[in-house]
Amino acid sequence: MQRLITAETILTGRAGQSVPKGAVLVDDDRIVAIGHRDDVSRQASNEAVLHEYAGHTVLPGLINCHVHLALDASSEPLQHYLDSDDTDLLLAMVGRAQAAARSGVTTLRDLGDRNGLVFHLRDAIEHGALAGPRIVAAGAPLTPPSGHCHFFGGEVDGEDDIRARIHDSAARGADLIKIMASGGQITPTSPPMWASQFTGEQLHLAVLEANSAGLPVAAHAHGTEAIAAAVDAGVSTIEHCTWMANGGGYDTRDDVAKTMAEHGIHACLAWPPHWRAFLERLGPERAEHIVNRVRWMRDLGVPMIPGTDAGLRGSHFTGFAEALGLYEHLGFSRDEIIEMATTTAAKALGLSDVGTIAPGYSADLIAVKGDPRSNLDRLNGPGLVMVRGMLIVGFDGHFQHWETSGSVVGHAGSVSITLGSSSVGVVSRERS
Ligand SMILES: [Zn+2]
Incomplete structure (x- = not known):
């Protein structure tokens, strides 16, 4: 099953690397694409489920x-x-x-x-x-x-x-x-x-x-x-x-x-x-x-x-x-701290396919409100948490309902529901 996750900004995990108006495409437990949402959504299948995280930042778990x-x-x-x-x-x-x-x-x-x-x-x-x-x-x-x-x-x-x-x-x-x-x-x-x-x-x-x-x-x-x-x-x-x-x-x-x-x-x-x-x-x-x-x-x-x-x-x-606030107190930049807690940590632990958002990596990622690069407190209370492609925090309950209703999938046109600042639905193929 594919999930297309869009957000205001995607951080890859490496300091200095971000994609504005980005998207991540996940297929089962793997990340298959990351980039601008128009480019990534073109790679999504008709059945891909859309998670729109407006006003959010997506980053590695x-x-x-x-x-x-x-x-x-x-x-x-x-x-x-x-x-x-x-x-x-x-x-x-x-x-x-x-x-x-x-x-x-x-x-x-x-x-x-x-x-x-x-x-x-x-x-x-x-x-x-x-x-x-x-x-x-x-x-x-x-x-x-x-x-x-x-x-x-x-x-x-x-x-x-x-x-x-x-x-x-x-x-x-x-x-x-x-x-x-x-x-x-x-x-x-x-x-x-x-x-x-x-x-x-x-x-x-x-x-x-x-x-x-x-x-x-x-x-x-x-x-x-x-x-x-x-x-x-x-x-x-x-x-x-x-x-x-x-x-x-x-x-x-x-x-x-x-x-x-x-x-x-x-x-x-x-x-x-x-x-x-x-x-x-x-x-x-x-x-x-x-x-x-x-x-x-x-x-x-x-x-x-x-x-x-x-x-x-x-x-x-x-x-x-x-x-993580400690490291800011010690003089690390917020960008560096996010890298330490994701990409650097994965490498240090010998984990070759987590800690970074890139094709081929495991779908271990989170979405947080706002931008943690301007305030690390934003990392608290994520609106999306995914481990190996499995939703831990998200709107999965709604997906189950939609998917079992069946008829929605494959319809032309964008179908989505809005929950607060995030919405879920089925990816439209009309635009691509
Ligand atoms: Zn100990």
Whole structure:
């Protein structure tokens, strides 16, 4: 089935690329054409369904690069997680994934859950049994006994365990391996955030094993020592990338940042939607320190991708667009931020057919009122969300009625109904 989506502006996802009075033609799960609406509508079949998004901007679906579907973003996410059995947890994960999709996030990278639940969810969505976002999933992250996030079940003690755990994750269908290179905040028994949890040799081994199974590695690393070791081992992304010195304070290392830039190792800061309150709590001096550290990374060319650590306290699955405001605060242009959250994120995650609106790409796209290039808040509450050509938000109910009535399809002349500023109908072939 073909859908012709027209809008005031189409953003391809790449900074600086837009089509005014544009259209996107989708055939089942694929984008087949993008361009000026007259040119694109000529390529549409007689039966194509028209979605007119007047006053809207169509852009690739957003990609949240760091979430935990197993956690509920409440004030006690860990306790609720521990209190849930797998069935309850999986059902809750479905709801969170769908909420994220409705908010315009068409791809989630999940960096830690238990018992491979997220793989079942990912596959059910992929096979069409459930509506939801595309999911890229790590499964249980590798961590030492009682280490950071050990409650996900990925404890490893020594080299043999590391190998076995990676083989197990690969066999269960992991899309990547997550390793907790440093301590973290939410685990009482974890070493301090700045402390390394693995040796350089162990990180090398993990990357080697993962890569030989065809999987990239994401390293959680707050400490500079852990960041440097993970970069040296050749991981694909550094989560948080906080540059904490041993024992306290910060230690930014130009050589490590430059290696990240050279090798395209992305930093995923994983800041929550309430980043502004978070900075305020730290006080002006520390906040400025943090802001300067990100600017320093940017100046050295470290590529960055946005994530929110959704599931942690207060980081709701619908808060991704809000979280993007941080990057504007840090000095990124809105055009750059949209690119980071779409095209750049897809590339960093190794997804070759999402994050851009172009022929041959998967039909993962959204439509928002107005133009997000003049105000990022426009990304909130999309009027259209499509994942693999499936409508998550839109006017599909009306389409079903029209299509089953049958007689409308193939009629000469344009037939459409108007719903607010958007309308649906059947493409007219009279004009072409
Ligand atoms: Zn996380």
